Amino acid sequence: MMLQSVDEYETKLGVPEGWTRTPTHYCPGCEHGILTRLIATVIEGMGIREKTVMVDSVGCSVLAYEYLNCDHIQAPHGRAPAVMAGVKRTHPELTVFTVQGDGDALAIGLLGTIYAAIRAEPVTVFLYNNSIYGMTGGQMAPTTAVGQVTTTTPYGRDLQKTGNPIDIMKILSQTEGPSYLRRGILAPEPVEAKHGMMYQAKNVLQAKKIIENAFKVQQKGGYSFVEFLGTCNVNWKMTVEESKHFLYDQVAKRYPPGIFRDKLGIEGSPK
Amino acid sequence: MNGRVLLKGNEAIAYGALEAGLNAYFAYPITPSTETPETLAKEFGNSKYPDFKVFLQAASELEAINMTLGAASTGDLAMTATSSPGFSLKQEGISYAVGMEVPFVIVDVNRGGPGLGNLGVEQSDYLQATRGGGHGGYKLIVLAPNSVQEMLSFPKLAFDLAFKYRNPVLILSDAFLGQLKEDIAPNQSANGHNYDISWATLGMKNGQRHVLNSLHLESDSQEKHERHLYQKYVQMRNEVRFEKMDTDDADIVLVSYGITSRICKSAVKTGRENGLRIGLFRPITLNPFPYSQLSILANQGKKLLVVELNTGEMVEDVMLAANGTTRVEQMNRLGGNVPTVADILAKCKEMI
Ligand SMILES: Cc1ncc(C[n+]2csc(CCOP(=O)(O)OP(=O)(O)O)c2C)c(N)n1
Numbered sequence: 001m002m003l004q005s006v007d008e009y010e011t012k013l014g015v016p017e018g019w020t021r022t023p024t025h026y027c028p029g030c031e032h033g034i035l036t037r038l039i040a041t042v043i044e045g046m047g048i049r050e051k052t053v054m055v056d057s058v059g060c061s062v063l064a065y066e067y068l069n070c071d072h073i074q075a076p077h078g079r080a081p082a083v084m085a086g087v088k089r090t091h092p093e094l095t096v097f098t099v100q101g102d103g104d105a106l107a108i109g110l111l112g113t114i115y116a117a118i119r120a121e122p123v124t125v126f127l128y129n130n131s132i133y134g135m136t137g138g139q140m141a142p143t144t145a146v147g148q149v150t151t152t153t154p155y156g157r158d159l160q161k162t163g164n165p166i167d168i169m170k171i172l173s174q175t176e177g178p179s180y181l182r183r184g185i186l187a188p189e190p191v192e193a194k195h196g197m198m199y200q201a202k203n204v205l206q207a208k209k210i211i212e213n214a215f216k217v218q219q220k221g222g223y224s225f226v227e228f229l230g231t232c233n234v235n236w237k238m239t240v241e242e243s244k245h246f247l248y249d250q251v252a253k254r255y256p257p258g259i260f261r262d263k264l265g266i267e268g269s270p271k
Numbered sequence: 272m273n274g275r276v277l278l279k280g281n282e283a284i285a286y287g288a289l290e291a292g293l294n295a296y297f298a299y300p301i302t303p304s305t306e307t308p309e310t311l312a313k314e315f316g317n318s319k320y321p322d323f324k325v326f327l328q329a330a331s332e333l334e335a336i337n338m339t340l341g342a343a344s345t346g347d348l349a350m351t352a353t354s355s356p357g358f359s360l361k362q363e364g365i366s367y368a369v370g371m372e373v374p375f376v377i378v379d380v381n382r383g384g385p386g387l388g389n390l391g392v393e394q395s396d397y398l399q400a401t402r403g404g405g406h407g408g409y410k411l412i413v414l415a416p417n418s419v420q421e422m423l424s425f426p427k428l429a430f431d432l433a434f435k436y437r438n439p440v441l442i443l444s445d446a447f448l449g450q451l452k453e454d455i456a457p458n459q460s461a462n463g464h465n466y467d468i469s470w471a472t473l474g475m476k477n478g479q480r481h482v483l484n485s486l487h488l489e490s491d492s493q494e495k496h497e498r499h500l501y502q503k504y505v506q507m508r509n510e511v512r513f514e515k516m517d518t519d520d521a522d523i524v525l526v527s528y529g530i531t532s533r534i535c536k537s538a539v540k541t542g543r544e545n546g547l548r549i550g551l552f553r554p555i556t557l558n559p560f561p562y563s564q565l566s567i568l569a570n571q572g573k574k575l576l577v578v579e580l581n582t583g584e585m586v587e588d589v590m591l592a593a594n595g596t597t598r599v600e601q602m603n604r605l606g607g608n609v610p611t612v613a614d615i616l617a618k619c620k621e622m623i
């Protein structure tokens with residue numbers, strides 16, 4: 001399907017009620033937009049949009065309240081899990097979730113991230129892991145690869161000075177609290193085809209399923225944490241195409257997708 | 272609670288909050304404030320307080336204040352109490368709450384000094400409390416109780432004001448008041464609240480989308496927002512509260528709040544028995560500060576003696592009120608020490 005314009009795109013795919021129709025500020029080729037649209041579609045499909053509070057974090061996801069057509073609370077940097085706990089504990093009937101960047105959730109907010117998991121708050125975290133601080137212009141993130149060049153590691157991330165990148169699936173797997181720990185990929189996969197480059201949407205479609213699963217876990221009273229691998233072509237200083245290759249060839253090798261916990265058997269038999 | 276009971280200040284704050292209809296409390300232990308969460312933990316589930324649905328111990332003050340922010344965003348009555356080092360950590364969440372216009376109540380039980388300081392009484396958080404201790408130039412309404420009875424009644428007043436202005440309200444008590452035991456009269460107990468919460472994020476309530484946000488990327492929209500907040504601070508000046516004792520014929524007026532105002536009361540009595548014409552002016556709201564009420568006394572030429580447990584903080588407001596019309600002197604103690612009645616009277620004699 002070749003889509004020529006936004007209008008045509010909307011007629012072919014439909015406009016989810018979950019989207020406010022405000023054009024997004026995300027850079028072209030970034031999957032923050034895909035994630036926003038998938039969430040909009042899922043909360044509409046599940047019929048929960050009018051009983052949902054999204055807690056916005058600080059990073060490129062900060063303006064989610066402009067796009068996702070539901071109630072929002074914009075939290076301080078790294079504090080979305082605590083704000084979510086305050087909402088959910090007082091109003092268990094609400095679906096409460098956040099989209100956090102890797103800097104927000106895993107650096108400044110790591111304590112809150114881990115404690116929300118330990119206490120098994122029945123909320124949902126979607127982590128957008130792009131191995132960098134996107135919004136502030138490309139500094140080292142907790143997920144930046146050893147050797148990776150960023151504006152604060154201009155000679156490459158030094159293992160001796162900064163330690164190993166964080167694997168949050170491993171960390172949260174050490175705690176009993178979470179019901180659903182899942183890593184997926186938001187970017188379409190670049191593949192060589194007869195007529196040149198093509199993108200496969202398989203993982204994007206699976207991401208939608210994962211989002212739905214995460215909300216189902218919350219509805220059953222469990223804590224769900226989903227790590228999505230995404231790109232930041234702008235701050236990786238790559239073309240969009242290079243960034244997709246980098247994501248699949250490098251990042252996804254360091255952070256393999258998979259089910260790390262599924263207590264409630266949302267994706268099949270309980271694990 | 273029925274009849275008269277003997278309670279610590281920190282316990283009274285807990286009961287006062289429950290009687291105001293507290294819905295959610297978020298705790299992080301710190302001496303000398305911990306009796307408040309301990310009392311609330313004990314009363315959690317008591318059928319007398321059906322509105323009290325969440326008590327949670329957080330992993331830090333940062334968590335506690337942001338949980339408070341989340342709970343309060345739904346229009347529930349949320350509170351968190353702490354002491355000075357914890358109050359510093361809570362500034363981030365308080366600044367956000369002001370920007371987002373989310374009302375809740377914070378209690379700071381002032382202890383000694385910067386850093387870890389000590390557990391003794393001080394009033395050294397005065398400037399932090401009244402100037403907006405976090406970033407962005409904001410104001411809180413700051414209530415300063417001076418008795419256990421007021422510790423019981425101020426939470427209700429604090430919630431009323433917080434919801435009226437959609438702004439956090441701070442109860443600034445201290446290590447002495449928190450631990451002080453007094454025999455107090457029971458208050459009315461409350462059942463639910465009927466504050467306007469049409470702004471709350473409860474999931475598209477009444478089919479409307481609600482966004483609580485402090486971010487305004489465009490200059491004009493940020494300026495408009497800050498001017499709107501400023502207008503609220505101006506309105507808040509109507510909430511000014513103070514107490515005067517024997518000021519009419521006084522040559523010297525002691526200016527003091529919180530626990531030191533209690534010592535000053537005794538000084539006024541003893542002083543008058545000994546022929547000294549002393550009075551007391553006690554600000555109850557530290558913000559809004561009763562500038563004009565105090566300036567009347569200053570303009571009458573009465574000398575002002577500011578008694579406070581810091582190196583001179585409220586004295587700045589007193590000097591603003593006096594505006595050069597009279598002499599302003601200070602008496603300060605630190606680290607848990609308090610001035611005695613004799614100290615104060617000696618200073619007054621010196622001033623005459
Ligand atoms: C207390 C505080 N410190 C620092 C910042 C600046 N800041 C804004 S976004 C951000 C990090 C963004 O990175 P990430 O969370 O990975 O999100 P991304 O933009 O990459 O999606 C930082 C450090 C801030 N807003 N608040």
Ligand code: SF4
Nearest residue numbers: 026027030060134232
């Ligand atoms: S800076 Fe990076 S993460 Fe942010 S919108 Fe642009 S590409 Fe996406």
Ligand SMILES: [Mg+2]
Nearest residue numbers: 101102132134
């Ligand atoms: Mg990032």
